[in-house]
Amino acid sequence: MAEQVHHHNPFYGAKWRAAGFESPPTLDDLADLPFTTKEELARDQEENAPWGTNLTFPLDRYVRVHRTSGTTGRPLRWLDTPASWQWFLDCWLETYRGAGVEASDRVFVAFGFGPFVGFWTAFEAAQQLGCLVMPAGHLSTEQRLRVMLDDGATALVATPTYGLRLLEVADRLGVDLAGSGIERTIHGGEPGAGVPAVKRQLSAGYGARVFDHAGATEVGAWGYPCGVGEHLHIFEEEFVVEWFDRATGEPLDPVDPAASEAAEPVLGELVLTNLGRIGSPVVRYRTGDVGRLCAVGCPCGRPTMYLDGGVLARADDMFIVRGINVYPSAVDALIRETGGVVEYRATVRQRRRMAEVELEVEPDQGTDAGNLRSRLQELFERRLSLRVPVRIVDAGSLPRYELKANRFTFLD
Ligand SMILES: [Zn+2]
CATH class of the missing domain: 3.40.50.980 (Rossmann fold)
Structure with a gap:
C-alpha cells in the first residue's frame, strides 16, 4: 500500500518526501511520518479544487463521492474506488457483528x-x-x-x-x-x-x-461495539491506532484495564492510519475524537484495544469558560443525567474576552420547570464548576435534528 501511495498519490508522495522519505515508508517508520489534519485536507481540496490531490489512482477509477457534514469547518469531499468502498463496508460489518x-x-x-x-x-x-x-x-x-x-x-x-x-x-x-x-x-x-x-x-x-459505532467519512468505520459496558473496539486489522495527549503533543500509552483506576482519568486524541482504503487513504490522521484508550484486555476477549465509554468528546468543539475546558459532550451528558429534558440549546458568548454559556431547555411533560432549572444549575456548578443561566422554553420551540445535532451556538 505504502509503495503505491508513495509513487502515485500526489498528496502523500509530496508530504512524505518533504519529511525525508525518498523511498516508501514502512509501518515501522510510522512514528516518524508527519500527522495529517482535516484542515490540511480541506486546504488541499481548495487549492486543487474540487477533489484535491489525495488520490492514488486516476479519477476515472473512482465511483463514489461523499461529503462531510461541515459542522467543524468546510465540508470535505471524499472519493472511493469500488475496492476502497468495499473496504469501508467490510469495516461496518464488524459493527453489525459486534451488535x-x-x-x-x-x-x-x-x-x-x-x-x-x-x-x-x-x-x-x-x-x-x-x-x-x-x-x-x-x-x-x-x-x-x-x-x-x-x-x-x-x-x-x-x-x-x-x-x-x-x-x-x-x-x-x-x-x-x-x-x-x-x-x-x-x-x-x-x-x-x-x-x-x-x-x-x-x-x-x-x-x-x-x-x-464510530467512524468518519475520511477515515472509515473504525470503532465497533462488543456489548461489554460502553466499550468501543478499534478495528486493528484495518487501522493503526495511536493515542496522544492534546496538551503536550506527546504519545500516550494505552491504559491497562487491569490496573486500578487513576484519580484523574487520562483522556487523549486518537490518531488513526487506515490500511485498506488505498484510493484515498489517511495516514496518522488527527481524528479529533477524544477518549480513554485501553490496552488489549476487554472481558469480551477480543484481541484489540478499545475506548472505554466510546468517543467521549470532539476535540474541535472544546471551548474555555473561566479557564475551564468544556466539551459540548460533557454538557450534554450532564443534561441527560438530570433527566426530564426533551431538547436544549446552548449559547456560548464571548463577553469582554470571557466565554459564558447559557442554556435553553425544553422540559418533558410532567417535569416541574422550576425544579429542573435548579437541578441543572446545581449539577453544572458541582461537576463542572460552571454557573450556567438556564431558561425554560415552551414545548416544541427548539429545533430537532435527524443528522448530527447542532445544539451549540457560538457568538462573538
Ligand atoms: Zn470488548
Whole structure:
C-alpha cells in the first residue's frame, strides 16, 4: 500500500518526501511520518479544487463521492474506488457483528439519504450481511415509526439524537416502542450512545440493547461495539491506532484495564492510519475524537484495544469558560443525567474576552420547570464548576435534528 501511495498519490508522495522519505515508508517508520489534519485536507481540496490531490489512482477509477457534514469547518469531499468502498463496508460489518445483528434481522436505517457517507455504508453493509434493509429517506418521523412497526424492524440505525427524537414522537402518539420488535439499536454520527444516561433512555424506550459505532467519512468505520459496558473496539486489522495527549503533543500509552483506576482519568486524541482504503487513504490522521484508550484486555476477549465509554468528546468543539475546558459532550451528558429534558440549546458568548454559556431547555411533560432549572444549575456548578443561566422554553420551540445535532451556538 505504502509503495503505491508513495509513487502515485500526489498528496502523500509530496508530504512524505518533504519529511525525508525518498523511498516508501514502512509501518515501522510510522512514528516518524508527519500527522495529517482535516484542515490540511480541506486546504488541499481548495487549492486543487474540487477533489484535491489525495488520490492514488486516476479519477476515472473512482465511483463514489461523499461529503462531510461541515459542522467543524468546510465540508470535505471524499472519493472511493469500488475496492476502497468495499473496504469501508467490510469495516461496518464488524459493527453489525459486534451488535449481534444477523442475516435474519430487518434493519431500519432512519436517515434521509444524502451526501453523508454514514447512511450508505450502514445500509449496504446490512444488505451484504444478508439482512432485509429498510431505507427511510423522505419520510416524516411519524411515517418512520409506522414503517418500523408495520414492517417488523428488528434493528434500528440512527444518530443517538434521532433515536431519542423517535421516542419523543412515539410517546406523543401513544406508540409503545418498548413493546415493538426492535431488539437492537445502533448509533453513530455523534458521541451519545456511549453516554450512560442516553444509553439508558434509549434502552428503556426501545426495550432493546443499545450499541455505539464510530467512524468518519475520511477515515472509515473504525470503532465497533462488543456489548461489554460502553466499550468501543478499534478495528486493528484495518487501522493503526495511536493515542496522544492534546496538551503536550506527546504519545500516550494505552491504559491497562487491569490496573486500578487513576484519580484523574487520562483522556487523549486518537490518531488513526487506515490500511485498506488505498484510493484515498489517511495516514496518522488527527481524528479529533477524544477518549480513554485501553490496552488489549476487554472481558469480551477480543484481541484489540478499545475506548472505554466510546468517543467521549470532539476535540474541535472544546471551548474555555473561566479557564475551564468544556466539551459540548460533557454538557450534554450532564443534561441527560438530570433527566426530564426533551431538547436544549446552548449559547456560548464571548463577553469582554470571557466565554459564558447559557442554556435553553425544553422540559418533558410532567417535569416541574422550576425544579429542573435548579437541578441543572446545581449539577453544572458541582461537576463542572460552571454557573450556567438556564431558561425554560415552551414545548416544541427548539429545533430537532435527524443528522448530527447542532445544539451549540457560538457568538462573538
Ligand atoms: Zn470488548
